[in-house]
Amino acid sequence: MRTLNLGILAHVDAGKTSLTERLLHTAGVIDEIGSVDDGSTQTDSLTLERQRGITIKSAVVSFVVDGVTVNLIDTPGHPDFIAEVERVLNVLDGAVLVISAVEGVQAQTRVLMRTLRRLRIPTLIFVNKIDRRGAHDERVLRAVSERLSPAIVPMGAAHGLGARDAGFTPYGEADSAFTAGLAEVLADHDDALMAAYLDDATPLPYRRLRDGLAAQTGRALVHPVYFGSAITGAGVDALITGVTKLLPASERDTEGPVSGTVFKIERGTAGEKIAYVRMVSGTVRTRDKLLFGRDGADSVGGAVSVCGEGKVTAISVFDQGAVVSRGSVEAGRIGLLRGLGDIRIGDTIGAAMAAVDAADRAGASSAQVPSGQWHFAPPTLETVVVPRSPADKGALHEALAQLVEQDPLINLRQDAIRQEISVSLYGEVQKEVIQATLANDFGVDVTFRETTTICVERPAGPGEAVEIMGKDPNPFLATIGLRVEPAPHGSGVEFRREIELGSLPLAFLKAIEETVKQTLLQGIHGWQVIDCAVTLTRSGYAPRQSHAHAVFDKSMSSTGGDFRNLTPLVLMAALKQAGTVVYEPMHRFRLELPADVYGSALPVLAKLRAVPRTPSTHGSSYLLEGEIPAAQVHELEQRLPTLTRGEGVLESAFDHYEQVTGPLPSRPRTDHDPLNRKEYLLRVVRRVAG
Structure with missing residues (x-):
């Protein structure tokens, strides 16, 4: 039997979980459709999910329809839980992106679609809630074409919008406007089809168009669009047909290597x-x-x-x-x-x-397996977690360690000097969920310090340093030379070698490389250093030596510890020579507000360091788009209701890092601080060389 791993993705409240319920009911898996509001859905099984009416964790459910085993994965829609979506993307064969017919294309919708297209995941679009007051079809289609992808194919017509009996009628071979539009979209990606399309004397067979649609949908070149309602079931049968006929379900090799x-x-x-x-x-x-x-x-x-x-x-x-x-x-x-x-x-x-x-x-320096590169931006906020009872410090650490297993992007950061634990966040809702989870599942009551922004550092130029074995002030049996240089944006950290292959044992080489990456988690100002190349320019070690009675003496022979302890000193000396530039995360925003409050909103945006572009008018509203520091987004969200009489609508999402102007923000270090040689050596070897 063919199988299909299908993700259901959407902006929060677009009806994603309700659609999952409807699909399960249509497939005969459940007899009664659950309600998100009542907390009775199949996939929102956590107590917190039922209480809040939102999906927090991805959930899997399997069913068979039209000879295809569908492993359906329901994902969170709230941007604070984008990490759950992140992990699911790596296992999908296809996706259904759900859009509300009332709210239309929203901030998270664009983030998700941009990622789906970049990863070439075949995607169908389902415009939900056509039975709700304020539902639109043409307006949503225009927004999808303009803001998500121009390569869309409406698969039918919605009717009775805004009423309980709203429905969806699929197009067929007899709909000449549909077949003409389908041929035009498909021809953009198929030269043979383009030639046949331009030959008016030879009408394209409908079967060829359907086969072309399936092929191009499977290659993520075009995106069929369906309308319907998860609550009433309108349009869901047509969507299921699209899932089984247009998305790439396939036979799997059950006898192959695991x-x-x-x-x-x-x-x-x-x-x-x-x-x-x-x-x-x-x-x-x-x-x-x-x-x-x-x-x-x-x-x-x-x-x-x-x-x-x-x-x-x-x-x-x-x-x-x-x-x-x-x-x-x-x-x-x-x-x-x-x-x-x-x-x-x-x-x-x-x-x-x-x-x-x-x-x-075999001694290879590294082996390649599927990459763990992030598809979405990493968290841009962090906060210190404080147990209300000092006696709960141990329990808090154990609980957070388990949460990190489930969500590595929480990125537990321990400060042994200040006895503090901090976590990375996408937003305030995620913080509330962590607090409730710690209380409900682990019995640990916590509070949080003020949420702060996570900046990054990039090298300002090249820098080099070397420490030679046997020469003061190097107390370690190791020679290391490192060069740090800027690298292209988005390239991460690259470790290179200029030493001859085989001149340093593999274990020592790995120790240097691993320590370089660990050390760069905290740069000159305490922020993670990104987009840099680190080159090993010099190395040396003391071969294994023993006393006369063949007892190994590590005081005479280099160990991995020598290289792990020396690397931070050399690396930070090179980085200090290079200098670093601090960058803060910036969000792009889209703000719709009444025209009469536009003048009073501009000074507020300026105070929050937002940079709006030229506004556009939409009836009695103004639409502002621009950039704002991530640190100011939460304050803008809090001030928006008063500023706009409750009529303002704000969308924002991480866009890029921008160089900090003015005083540079810094973060306290949590390591042995190789920038302070004396303190570092006292902590590492309990003495200061030279």
């Missing part, structure tokens, strides 16, 4: 780790031993193989809306694997990691 991707981690009732794995090929059985790991790519880039091994103790799969225990999970399915205690989100299991392990055994 390969899969971990996209979600949960904890069971007994505290055991449960890994959600999308199986790409092969079959995993209970009691199988699996290799797993990743390329080490994180927010600073890089490719350092990380491998683990575990024995699968139990397997569950999704089947017809339920989770059932099975003895195996095969290609094309999503399995819940227990027993892999060290596995993490983003890990690859099976054959790919066997290649990594073989490469490591």
